[in-house]
Amino acid sequence: DHALLSFQHVLKLDPRDQDAVYKCGVLLHDTGRFEEAIAHLNVCDELLPNHAPTLQARARALLGLRKFEQALADDLRANTLAPGDADTLNNIGACLQSLGREDEALVSFNQALERLPDSIEILNNKANILRQLQRFDEALALYDNIRARHLDNATTNWNLALLQMLLGNFESGWAGREARWTTPDPSPYPKFNQPMWLGTESIEGKTILIHVDEGLGDTIQFVRYVPDVAARGARVILVVERQLASLLLGFPGVSQCLAFSDPLPAFDMHCPIGSLPLAFNTRLDTIPAERAYLPSPQQSRIQEWNARLGPRNRLRVGLAWSGSRTHRNDHNRSTSLATLSRLLDIDATFVSLQKDIRDNDRAELGKSNIIDLTAELSDFEDTAALVKCLDLVISVDTSVAHLASALGCPTWILLPWTPDYRWLLDRDDSPWYPTARLFRQSQTRDYASVLDRVRSELLKLTAARSFP
Numbered sequence: 001d002h003a004l005l006s007f008q009h010v011l012k013l014d015p016r017d018q019d020a021v022y023k024c025g026v027l028l029h030d031t032g033r034f035e036e037a038i039a040h041l042n043v044c045d046e047l048l049p050n051h052a053p054t055l056q057a058r059a060r061a062l063l064g065l066r067k068f069e070q071a072l073a074d075d076l077r078a079n080t081l082a083p084g085d086a087d088t089l090n091n092i093g094a095c096l097q098s099l100g101r102e103d104e105a106l107v108s109f110n111q112a113l114e115r116l117p118d119s120i121e122i123l124n125n126k127a128n129i130l131r132q133l134q135r136f137d138e139a140l141a142l143y144d145n146i147r148a149r150h151l152d153n154a155t156t157n158w159n160l161a162l163l164q165m166l167l168g169n170f171e172s173g174w175a176g177r178e179a180r181w182t183t184p185d186p187s188p189y190p191k192f193n194q195p196m197w198l199g200t201e202s203i204e205g206k207t208i209l210i211h212v213d214e215g216l217g218d219t220i221q222f223v224r225y226v227p228d229v230a231a232r233g234a235r236v237i238l239v240v241e242r243q244l245a246s247l248l249l250g251f252p253g254v255s256q257c258l259a260f261s262d263p264l265p266a267f268d269m270h271c272p273i274g275s276l277p278l279a280f281n282t283r284l285d286t287i288p289a290e291r292a293y294l295p296s297p298q299q300s301r302i303q304e305w306n307a308r309l310g311p312r313n314r315l316r317v318g319l320a321w322s323g324s325r326t327h328r329n330d331h332n333r334s335t336s337l338a339t340l341s342r343l344l345d346i347d348a349t350f351v352s353l354q355k356d357i358r359d360n361d362r363a364e365l366g367k368s369n370i371i372d373l374t375a376e377l378s379d380f381e382d383t384a385a386l387v388k389c390l391d392l393v394i395s396v397d398t399s400v401a402h403l404a405s406a407l408g409c410p411t412w413i414l415l416p417w418t419p420d421y422r423w424l425l426d427r428d429d430s431p432w433y434p435t436a437r438l439f440r441q442s443q444t445r446d447y448a449s450v451l452d453r454v455r456s457e458l459l460k461l462t463a464a465r466s467f468p
Contacts, residue, residue, distance in 0.1 A: 022057070094125065102129055192209075213273060216244065217398060224293050246381045297385040305386045319353060323398035346458050353393065357374075409435060412457075
């Protein structure tokens with residue numbers, strides 16, 4: 001911050017100082033101020049055209065804004081101006097990976113490693129792309145090589161844990177996920193003076209704080225363990241995202257449910273909600289997988305939504321087609337309403353569960369026959385009440401899929417070719433959610449074939465006039 005202020009002072013004295021403009025751009029990127037970084041680097045590009053470091057830095061900022069095509073264009077220009085730079089080749093690989101061009105990305109990472117064979121950043125990137133390509137044996141061998149050379153860091157351990165989980169190795173995976181506290185982008189979790197509980201100490205008669213540490217879907221998935229914590233004799237204070245607080249207020253085993261950032265009462269120990277599976281030594285065959293473990297919303301709320309949806313003379317199908325656009329894997333897991341529209345001519349009542357509508361989906365939604373009441377959804381209890389009025393939910397891998405499944409609603413989840421660890425591989429069911437059915441992308445890496453299968457199954461349901 002002090003360095004940035006110094007360079008900004010230089011620019012007040014001389015707005016055309018190329019070195020200060022460049023260094024401001026780099027520092028603004030490092031502090032996450034990507035738009036400002038790009039503005040400075042644009043000026044730098046005007047003052048000193050064809051300056052490879054400027055193009056490199058701007059590409060990194062563009063990548064931070066998820067403008068992958070523009071970032072790749074700058075990186076390719078930088079590589080033309082200064083061929084063979086390992087950082088540029090690594091950045092080209094990162095752009096190609098984000099654009100779904102994994103085979104090309106692997107080539108770039110290999111080229112970068114020819115120049116910097118001990119770079120842990122590039123090694124981690126290569127291992128990650130091997131996972132994405134489902135070349136799992138090669139990825140595991142590379143992780144073994146990294147560790148044998150004592151090059152591993154928190155990112156290595158985190159990525160390896162996710163791979164182990166995906167392959168069903170929960171014993172190593174849950175423990176490895178604890179590396180999430182020390183990665184460059186750590187999980188958002190408060191610092192507490194009280195000790196962290198991971199299942200080893202007795203909590204009989206203690207007050208334990210269970211606090212969110214990842215996304216909304218993770219909270220819904222792992223809150224199932226809270227009754228088991230209470231069964232060990234602890235008084236449980238549950239702290240969750242504000243949108244979930246009202247839904248979880250009466251959750252079994254919870255003495256007090258607070259929203260994130262509310263003042264905290266006294267407690268003896270704490271546990272991140274994402275560490276509860278580790279605390280209970282969870283294996284595939286010991287997952288607590290009740291059909292419906294979330295409390296049902298108030299009946300009056302359900303009746304209100306039923307009335308708004310109109311006569312129940314056809315199958316009611318909820319739809320959610322995209323997750324958070326800031327999620328690092330959003331480009332793989334989300335799709336567009338246009339892609340989903342191949343389902344909309346089926347004789348069913350379609351209901352939107354998509355709270356955050358993207359610009360390219362808004363017009364498509366407006367001309368569709370989808371019932372959209374999402375503007376009236378104030379929190380997850382409202383969404384849960386709406387879900388309870390439906391016969392089926394079709395969703396990409398986002399919090400809606402977790403919510404519907406945890407409520408016991410039949411849920412069809414659309415998954416990318418290489419999914420998040422929790423969905424495992426080569427199965428169309430989920431050990432976490434008995435009412436979930438998984439529809440996976442093929443090697444084509446697109447949702448077209450997935451939706452063809454969904455359409456076929458949905459037609460069977462509507463033809464039989466039966467509920468799933």
